[in-house]
Structure formats: structure tokens, C-alpha cells
Amino acid sequence: MIQVLADGVVAASFIVLGVVGLSMIYNILNFPSFAQGDHIATGAYIALGIVALAGTAGSIAGLSFGWPLIGALICATILNGLLALLIDRSIYRQLRLRNASRISLIMASFGVALMLRNLIVLLAGHDPQYYAFAIQPALSIGGARITPNDLLAVIVTTMMVVALHLFLSRTTLGKSMRAVSENPSLARVNGIDVDRVIRWTWLIGAGLAAIAGVLLGLSVQVNPSMGFELLLPMFAAMIVGGVTSVYGAVLGALLIGVAEAITVHYIAPEYRQAVAFLVVILVLLARPQGILGEKA
Amino acid sequence: MSAAKPRSDVPHLAVTDLVAGYVPDVPILRGASLRVDDGEIVAVLGPNGAGKSTLVKAVAGLVPARSGDILVHGASILGLATHKLVGTGVAYVPQVGNVFTRLSVEENLELGGLGGPPSRTRQRIAGMYALFPDLARFRRLAAGRLSGGQRQMVAVARALMAEPHLLMLDEPSAGLSPRMVELVFQKLLEIRAVGVSILLVEQNAKAALAICDRGYVLAEGRERFEGSGRDLLASPEIGALYLGATTRLAS
Numbered sequence: 328m329i330q331v332l333a334d335g336v337v338a339a340s341f342i343v344l345g346v347v348g349l350s351m352i353y354n355i356l357n358f359p360s361f362a363q364g365d366h367i368a369t370g371a372y373i374a375l376g377i378v379a380l381a382g383t384a385g386s387i388a389g390l391s392f393g394w395p396l397i398g399a400l401i402c403a404t405i406l407n408g409l410l411a412l413l414i415d416r417s418i419y420r421q422l423r424l425r426n427a428s429r430i431s432l433i434m435a436s437f438g439v440a441l442m443l444r445n446l447i448v449l450l451a452g453h454d455p456q457y458y459a460f461a462i463q464p465a466l467s468i469g470g471a472r473i474t475p476n477d478l479l480a481v482i483v484t485t486m487m488v489v490a491l492h493l494f495l496s497r498t499t500l501g502k503s504m505r506a507v508s509e510n511p512s513l514a515r516v517n518g519i520d521v522d523r524v525i526r527w528t529w530l531i532g533a534g535l536a537a538i539a540g541v542l543l544g545l546s547v548q549v550n551p552s553m554g555f556e557l558l559l560p561m562f563a564a565m566i567v568g569g570v571t572s573v574y575g576a577v578l579g580a581l582l583i584g585v586a587e588a589i590t591v592h593y594i595a596p597e598y599r600q601a602v603a604f605l606v607v608i609l610v611l612l613a614r615p616q617g618i619l620g621e622k623a
Numbered sequence: 624m625s626a627a628k629p630r631s632d633v634p635h636l637a638v639t640d641l642v643a644g645y646v647p648d649v650p651i652l653r654g655a656s657l658r659v660d661d662g663e664i665v666a667v668l669g670p671n672g673a674g675k676s677t678l679v680k681a682v683a684g685l686v687p688a689r690s691g692d693i694l695v696h697g698a699s700i701l702g703l704a705t706h707k708l709v710g711t712g713v714a715y716v717p718q719v720g721n722v723f724t725r726l727s728v729e730e731n732l733e734l735g736g737l738g739g740p741p742s743r744t745r746q747r748i749a750g751m752y753a754l755f756p757d758l759a760r761f762r763r764l765a766a767g768r769l770s771g772g773q774r775q776m777v778a779v780a781r782a783l784m785a786e787p788h789l790l791m792l793d794e795p796s797a798g799l800s801p802r803m804v805e806l807v808f809q810k811l812l813e814i815r816a817v818g819v820s821i822l823l824v825e826q827n828a829k830a831a832l833a834i835c836d837r838g839y840v841l842a843e844g845r846e847r848f849e850g851s852g853r854d855l856l857a858s859p860e861i862g863a864l865y866l867g868a869t870t871r872l873a874s
């Protein structure tokens with residue numbers, strides 16, 4: 328049982344890091360981005376490209392990789408944010424300026440998703456790839472076995488959630504983001520530059536997606552559909568947590584991650600996503616607005 | 624962050640022949656004009672749907688102007704991005720959705736003072752708690768959990784955080800009890816006393832005319848009457864024709 332919980336928390340980590348961007352973009356730009364999964368993949372591949380150039384020499388404290396990967400992770404976070412910014416400027420912003428409907432933005436995000444995935448295949452091929460192959464003996468923590476890479480994923484995710492909370496509750500930019508997500512026109516009246524808030528939303532959302540991609544790549548493998556496969560769990564997490572709340576999305580991700588791990592252990596891996604959606608339905612029956620969502 | 628104190632012989636706000644609307648070819652304002660001078664409280668009255676809210680929204684840049692002009696301290700602000708309005712010394716309290724309900728009272732105030740140095744913001748917040756003592760007690764509470772009157776005070780305080788020369792209020796008395804209306808209007812007089820001019824859009828004609836220096840009656844997208852608060856109050860045809868509140872005015 329402890330093992331299931333540990334596996335669930337590891338699985339949840341990747342969902343958490345991805346869903347934060349999904350939720351922020353949903354609340355600030357007012358559409359669900361179906362490309363969020365593929366932003367995870369581009370982040371993983373950007374890091375892969377950097378590693379290919381710089382190598383992954385060495386091994387830090389039982390992890391499967393050396394310091395260059397940490398550098399690649401940081402660079403990929405920034406570059407992935409800039410890539411999202413470029414996409415926003417050239418596609419979504421053009422639609423916003425023309426007062427495009429929400430469905431147009433959703434369709435555009437489908438297009439972006441396909442474009443990113445095909446770009447990856449074009450540049451790096453279909454085959455799964457790995458950052459490094461160094462042997463990493465599993466650790467035993469409180470009766471659960473966990474690899475150092477997975478433990479790192481959980482630690483980094485926890486740090487990011489804490490940082491996100493401090494950002495949203497303490498900084499002017501974070502408060503401005505919450506203001507825009509609730510009432511963009513009042514935010515403008517207050518002197519908040521909504522375009523600037525949107526730029527930061529992409530930088531943060533895609534930056535965290537890159538971290539998710541690298542950590543997932545270290546845990547499993549890097550392949551072109553690695554992010555797309557996280558899209559459904561991310562949507563489930565956002566909806567079950569309450570779409571208006573980033574914190575809800577984080578809780579939702581934990582719930583979905585643990586539900587998936589339980590399914591894998593006690594039922595069969597193929598039912599993973601079905602059970603996740605069963606959880607969503609059960610929670611929504613009891614609480615239609617989601618765990619932390621507000622009644623409409 | 625607030626603009627330099629303007630010359631007092633130039634109107635704070637001058638709207639001339641403004642044509643504006645939400646969609647092209649459907650003008651809601653059809654040549655509306657008004658003016659707010661230094662230290663004035665100016666009321667804009669008129670029946671529901673007359674275009675009162677549209678007028679202040681147009682000044683705030685939330686509704687596009689088709690023709691006419693909007694001058695703040697003598698300079699045109701047509702086409703100015705909404706988020707730059709506060710920088711011209713004009714603050715605006717919308718009719719609905721005028722507080723961030725999920726943010727605490729204090730966070731609402733902080734965002735109102737955006738752009739100023741943090742020490743100044745602290746000082747202003749303390750000033751707002753002195754003006755609205757109720758708010759200090761609820762500083763950590765989400766603004767959405769306050770009563771209507773308290774929310775209205777958060778909205779006004781938030782707008783004042785930017786140290787405006789002109790405060791535009793859209794129906795601050797809507798949905799408030801008579802006692803609360805009296806309190807809010809009392810605050811408006813206090814705010815004017817410290818040198819802030821006020822453009823007050825109101826349905827509650829009697830209360831607005833009682834505190835304003837001048838008033839306009841808006842109907843069908845244009846101003847139909849202009850006069851001192853006293854004159855408008857006394858004019859029976861205005862009450863009957865445009866305020867829809869003859870009895871209230873007469874009583």
C-alpha cells in the first residue's frame with residue numbers, strides 16, 4: 328500500500344508540473360490549451376538536444392546523470408517558455424486581437440499541438456531516447472522503493488508548488504495574475520498591463536512543462552508523444568480540482584496520480600485512464616464545481 | 624504614479640460630442656458631452672439604458688469611441704489603453720464586478736496602488752483604513768465575502784489608492800440600504816474635501832442631486848439637461864420625463 332502511494336505521488340508529479348500551466352492559461356487566456364502536453368515534450372527534447380551537445384558526464388549522488396543535465400534542465404525551462412511566447416505572439420495573440428471565439432482558440436491549440444509533435448518527429452525521429460544510462464540503485468524509504476530520479480521528481484515538484492504559492496500570494500505579478508484570472512477588465516482599470524501578465528503566464532506555464540518533460544524523460548523515456556499522453560490526466564486533474572483554482576489542479580493531480588497507481592497495482596495498467604475518469608465523475612457528482620472550484 | 628496636479632482652469636474631464644457603442648453601427652452614445660471641473664461633484668442621471676455606464680466605460684477605454692473627443696486635463700485620451708488611464712489621474716469604479724472577490728481586501732487595495740513605491744502603498748492603505756474603518760477589520764478576508772456596502776467601500780478605496788484627481792463612480796448606491804447609501808455619499812463628500820473631483824453616475828437621483836454641484840440628465844445617448852443639483856431637483860419636467868422618480872424627487 329505504501330508502495331502504491333509512492334508510485335502515485337511520482338506519477339502525480341509530472342501531472343502537477345504540467346497542469347499548473349494548463350490551469351493558468353485556462354484562467355488567464357480563457358481557453359483550455361490542447362497543446363500543453365506537447366509543450367512538455369518540446370521541453371524534454373530541448374533538454375535532450377542540449378545534453379547531446381554537452382554530454383551527461385558523471386553522476387550526482389546516485390542519480391543517473393551528471394551536472395550537465397541540471398544545466399540542460401534550466402536552459403530548457405527558459406527556452407521552452409520563450410518558444411511558447413513565440414507561439415502566442417504569432418498565433419494566439421493574432422486571434423485575440425480579432426476577438427476570436429473560445430472555440431477558435433481551442434482549435435488553434437490543436438493545431439499547435441500537432442505542429443509541435445510533428446516538429447519533434449522531424450528533428451529527432453519517432454524512437455524513444457534517454458538522457459543517460461548510469462545505473463541507479465533504488466532507495467528504500469519508509470517501506471517504499473523509489474529510484475533516485477523519481478525521488479528527485481517528487482522533490483522538485485514540491486519545491487515548484489511551494490514557489491508557485493509564494494509567487495501567487497506574495498508578489499505583485501502573482502497577485503496581478505490572480506486579478507486578471509478573475510476579472511480582466513477590472514484588472515485593466517487597476518492599471519494592470521494584461522498583455523504582460525499573459526506573457527508571464529506562457530513563460531511560467533511552458534517553463535514548468537519543460538521541467539515536467541525532463542523529469543518524465545529521466546523517469547521513463549523521451550518520446551514524441553510523452554506529453555500528449557499526459558494531456559488527458561492533466562485535464563482530469565484540472566476539472567476534478569475545480570477549473571478556477573490552480574491549487575485545486577494540484578490536488579486533482581495528486582488524486583489522479585494515486586488513482587492511476589492503484590489501478591496499475593490492483594487491476595491492470597490498461598484501465599489506468601478509465602479509472603482516473605471514474606474518479607473525476609464520482610467527485611463531480613458530489614461536488615459539481617470540483618474540489619476547490621467556485622460555484623458558477 | 625499619479626499625474627502632476629493640473630491647472631485648475633482646465634476641466635479635469637471634458638467629453639465632447641461622443642459617439643460610442645459596443646458594436647459598429649449601433650451607437651449607444653449619440654453625441655454626448657459633459658465636463659467636470661476642479662473640485663466638483665458632477666452627477667450623471669437618467670433612466671435605465673440611457674447610456675450612463677457606457678459613457679464612463681468609454682472614458683475608461685473599455686468601449687471604443689467612434690467620434691467626438693475625451694479630454695483629461697486638456698489632453699485627448701482617445702485610444703489610450705485602459706491600463707494607462709490611472710496614470711492620467713483618473714480612477715474608475717465600475718457598476719458591477721468592481722472588486723476582486725477572490726483576493727483579500729488588502730490585496731485589492733495593493734493592486735489599486737500598483738506602480739507606486741511599496742512604502743507609499745503601505746501609507747495609502749493605512750489612509751484607506753482610516754477613511755473606511757470597517758475595512759481594517761476585514762483586511763485578510765476575501766472581498767467576495769463582504770456585504771454589498773463593504774464591497775462598495777473596498778471598490779472606492781481601491782480606486783483611491785492610485786491617488787486620482789478624478790474619481791468616476793458608476794452607481795455606488797445600487798443595492799445598498801438607505802442607511803448605507805447615506806454613509807457612502809458622506810464618504811464622497813469627505814473624498815472631495817481632500818481635493819478629488821467626482822463624476823457620479825446614479826439611479827438614485829435624489830441622493831445624488833443632494834450632494835452634487837452640477838448634474839446632467841442623459842437620455843437616448845445624449846445629455847438632455849444640465850444644471851445645478853438644486854435646479855435639477857426643483858425641475859418637475861425633468862423628474863417626470865427622465866428620472867422616472869417623480870414621487871421620490873417631490874418628497
Ligand SMILES: Nc1ncnc2c1ncn2[C@@H]1O[C@H](COP(=O)(O)OP(=O)(O)O)[C@@H](O)[C@H]1O
Nearest residue numbers: 645646651669670671672673674675676677678
Ligand atoms: N456589453 C454590452 N454589449 C452590448 N450592448 C450593451 C452592453 N452593455 C450595455 N449595452 C446596451 O447599451 C445601452 C445603454 O446601457 P448602459 O450604458 O448600461 O445604460 P445605463 O447605465 O444608463 O443603465 C442599453 O441599451 C444596453 O442594452
Ligand SMILES: [Mg+2]
Nearest residue numbers: 675676718794
Ligand atoms: Mg449603468
